[in-house]
Amino acid sequence: MIALIDYKAGNIGSVKNALERLRFDWVVASRPEEILSAEGVIFPGQGRAGAAMKELKKRGVAAIISKIKKPFLGICLGMQLLGRYSEEDKTKCIGIFKGKCRKFPPTFKIPHIGWNKVELNQGSSLTAGIPDGSYFYFAHSYYVDAAEVKIIGKTSYGFDFPSIMQKDNFFAVQFHPEKSGEAGMKLLNNFCKLCS
Amino acid sequence: MFVIPAIDIIKGNCVRLKQGEYDQLKIYSDSPVKIAKEFERKGAKLLQVVDLEGARAGEPINKETIFSIAKMVSIPVQVGGGIRTFAHAESYLKNGIEKIILGTVVIENQKLLKRLLKEFGNNRIVVSLDIKDGVLAIRGWRKKVKTSIRRILSVLKKVDVKTLAVTDTLRDGLLKGPNFDLMDEFIEKGFQIIAAGGISTLADIQELNKRGAYGVIVGKALYEGNIDLQTAQLNVLPKNELAKRIIPCLDVKNGRVVKGAHFNDLRDVGDAVELGKRYGELGADEIVFLDISATLENRKTFCELVSKIAKEINIPFTVGGGVSSIDDIKNLLDAGADKVSIGSAAVKDPSLIRQAAKQFGSQCIVISVDAKKQRKKWRIYIKGGTEATDIDAVNFSKQMEELGAGELLVNSLDRDGTKKGFDIELLKIISGSVGIPVIASSGAGTMQDFLDVFQKANVDAALAASVFHYNEISIAELKKFLRRNKISIRL
Numbered sequence: 001m002i003a004l005i006d007y008k009a010g011n012i013g014s015v016k017n018a019l020e021r022l023r024f025d026w027v028v029a030s031r032p033e034e035i036l037s038a039e040g041v042i043f044p045g046q047g048r049a050g051a052a053m054k055e056l057k058k059r060g061v062a063a064i065i066s067k068i069k070k071p072f073l074g075i076c077l078g079m080q081l082l083g084r085y086s087e088e089d090k091t092k093c094i095g096i097f098k099g100k101c102r103k104f105p106p107t108f109k110i111p112h113i114g115w116n117k118v119e120l121n122q123g124s125s126l127t128a129g130i131p132d133g134s135y136f137y138f139a140h141s142y143y144v145d146a147a148e149v150k151i152i153g154k155t156s157y158g159f160d161f162p163s164i165m166q167k168d169n170f171f172a173v174q175f176h177p178e179k180s181g182e183a184g185m186k187l188l189n190n191f192c193k194l195c196s
Numbered sequence: 197m198f199v200i201p202a203i204d205i206i207k208g209n210c211v212r213l214k215q216g217e218y219d220q221l222k223i224y225s226d227s228p229v230k231i232a233k234e235f236e237r238k239g240a241k242l243l244q245v246v247d248l249e250g251a252r253a254g255e256p257i258n259k260e261t262i263f264s265i266a267k268m269v270s271i272p273v274q275v276g277g278g279i280r281t282f283a284h285a286e287s288y289l290k291n292g293i294e295k296i297i298l299g300t301v302v303i304e305n306q307k308l309l310k311r312l313l314k315e316f317g318n319n320r321i322v323v324s325l326d327i328k329d330g331v332l333a334i335r336g337w338r339k340k341v342k343t344s345i346r347r348i349l350s351v352l353k354k355v356d357v358k359t360l361a362v363t364d365t366l367r368d369g370l371l372k373g374p375n376f377d378l379m380d381e382f383i384e385k386g387f388q389i390i391a392a393g394g395i396s397t398l399a400d401i402q403e404l405n406k407r408g409a410y411g412v413i414v415g416k417a418l419y420e421g422n423i424d425l426q427t428a429q430l431n432v433l434p435k436n437e438l439a440k441r442i443i444p445c446l447d448v449k450n451g452r453v454v455k456g457a458h459f460n461d462l463r464d465v466g467d468a469v470e471l472g473k474r475y476g477e478l479g480a481d482e483i484v485f486l487d488i489s490a491t492l493e494n495r496k497t498f499c500e501l502v503s504k505i506a507k508e509i510n511i512p513f514t515v516g517g518g519v520s521s522i523d524d525i526k527n528l529l530d531a532g533a534d535k536v537s538i539g540s541a542a543v544k545d546p547s548l549i550r551q552a553a554k555q556f557g558s559q560c561i562v563i564s565v566d567a568k569k570q571r572k573k574w575r576i577y578i579k580g581g582t583e584a585t586d587i588d589a590v591n592f593s594k595q596m597e598e599l600g601a602g603e604l605l606v607n608s609l610d611r612d613g614t615k616k617g618f619d620i621e622l623l624k625i626i627s628g629s630v631g632i633p634v635i636a637s638s639g640a641g642t643m644q645d646f647l648d649v650f651q652k653a654n655v656d657a658a659l660a661a662s663v664f665h666y667n668e669i670s671i672a673e674l675k676k677f678l679r680r681n682k683i684s685i686r687l
Contacts, residue, residue, distance in 0.1 A: 013503075013506060013530065013531070013532040014506065014532060014534070017506055017507045017532060018510065020507065021507075021510070046556070046557055046559070046560065047555075047556060047557040048554070048557055105408065107388075107410065107434055108434075108436055108438070109631055109632055109633050109656060110631060110632065111558060111559050111602050111603075111632065111633070112438065113559060113602065113603060113633050113656070114438050114439060114440075114441050114481065114633070114656065114657070115438070115439045115441070115481055115686040116437055116438045116439065117437045135439060135686040137511065137512055138438075139512075139534075139559040139560075139602075140559065141558065141559070155437075156435035156436060156437055157436055157438060158434040158435070158436060159434070159435070160435070176512075178510070179510065179511060179512045179534060180510070180511075181476065181510055181511055182510075184510065185510055
């Protein structure tokens with residue numbers, strides 16, 4: 001069973017639909033015990049950092065995320081909130097990894113919306129079977145500037161930023177795998193297989 | 197970062213001055229067009245042409261030469277020198293020049309600066325600040341300005357100037373390296389900075405790139421062969437592989453697709469779920485579903501349809517049509533839509549957009565901008581294009597960006613249904629006025645129309661309906677065609 005963390009701000013519907021299509025069992029979880037007892041956790045994200053952190057704290061979820069020992073996948077805002085700080089709403093975040101979330105400079109249009117390439121730096125069970133340079137769907141204005149993490153994939157938007165990374169059991173992707181066609185389904189499938 | 201080759205013109209010749217002194221002049225070529233073409237061949241992405249005589253005279257003098265350069269190259273050209281009136285600026289910006297550089301006029305006539313920014317957008321106006329001994333110099337560097345640079349910058353920020361070309365006049369033409377500290381000062385204030393003056397080696401360019409400059413003007417070092425343009429540009433080129441999107445649009449009425457796509461093997465061309473899936477398989481990057489039902493009852497049906505679509509397709513989709521409240525948006529997003537497109541309601545109550553962006557995030561708020569040209573302006577229309585307002589479409593677009601909209605879907609009522617091509621003029625001015633993605637809509641007839649709109653209007657996506665539905669253009673063929681023509685496309 002995979003727990004989808006529900007904190008109102010996240011668009012969990014699309015992830016739910018994707019897991020349905022892949023035929024994995026899921027449960028929508030918003031209480032700490034539900035999250036801690038699952039075989040894997042997906043932390044979807046949409047919306048703004050400030051409101052999201054507030055809601056996570058209110059539900060007692062923010063404090064327990066670091067205790068999760070099972071495979072964990074942060075998506076989009078769910079990746080950004082794993083850092084220590086986000087420039088969006090000047091928000092103190094969960095702090096799974098060192099580093100912060102910054103706004104894109106105005107070199108190109110913001111938000112960064114659409115399909116962009118992910119260049120794979122190193123092999124990972126998360127990206128098994130996905131060709132290097134595959135396109136994924138992005139929709140965000142902030143990017144993660146992290147330290148002491150494993151950068152599995154990176155993407156260019158004026159400069160390179162991490163689009164897939166990992167620290168211990170915590171995986172994070174900046175794009176929306178649930179909206180990224182075949183490549184995205186493959187990645188979700190790989191993650192779910194890690195959980196069972 | 198852009199490495200921008202400089203072509204300075206006197207009497208139709210390509211020249212360089214030393215520290216702006218007209219008596220210290222060296223002629224490099226009598227054919228600036230040839231020089232420009234050579235720069236393009238070597239990979240320049242932007243060209244700067246300065247009418248030095250014009251700068252001195254206070255009006256353009258070498259216009260003909262400049263127009264012929266712009267005509268002969270296919271990269272954007274920015275022009276400076278003697279642009280002091282609205283008519284000067286307009287004659288350049290409406291005749292193939294991408295950006296103009298304003299210097300003296302900024303200090304002497306701020307009203308004009310504001311008018312130009314309003315009319316053409318801040319992507320097309322570059323303000324040039326020539327710094328001499330720590331103060332601003334104007335009129336061909338012969339006059340120093342008393343107002344402090346700090347004060348001038350705060351004024352420029354306030355009127356929404358985006359790009360500054362900063363020249364350290366004491367270094368220009370000396371090949372002694374740029375004044376990095378000076379550039380840092382300007383970059384920190386949040387402007388896009390084009391650095392000029394003294395750039396002499398590849399290392400100078402790399403250093404400016406590292407410090408976050410937007411561009412660097414290179415003149416003498418190119419002509420003297422100290423810097424190889426190709427190497428330099430490749431070295432610091434901002435990598436952007438974000439693909440341009442192709443978006444089919446489906447009209448839905450009472451839960452069924454009307455004017456549905458004509459696929460021979462589909463039994464039910466009115467089934468939105470099937471059609472959505474098929475377009476996804478064919479390579480659509482995104483799909484728009486527009487509800488054209490008139491009754492509230494049928495709106496509910498649409499919401500149920502959205503959740504069925506969301507279950508089946510694994511690419512993003514936008515829904516719109518009659519969205520008029522926070523509840524409407526919430527219901528559609530909850531049903532599984534990735535984005536919601538808002539039209540008339542954004543015009544009637546702009547505060548809705550601020551609230552929606554705050555609550556759901558900018559990335560899911562798309563504004564449908566329905567515009568029609570009336571005399572020289574584009575007016576916003578509402579209620580599906582049936583009712584005119586007196587709102588200017590460019591101002592409206594900027595306002596929507598400020599309120600937090602994430603994308604603009606621009607419909608040209610003049611082109612809608614004509615298949616005469618996208619409205620490049622309208623799309624270019626809107627795209628040049630905002631910093632959020634723009635989706636071009638209305639008028640697509642041929643594959644060339646798509647290429648044109650991506651090449652000429654700097655839009656991020658192109659939307660069409662009937663040419664896809666009636667199989668006049670196959671999405672797969674279109675995407676291959678665009679990629680062959682060097683447009684970044686996901687295949």
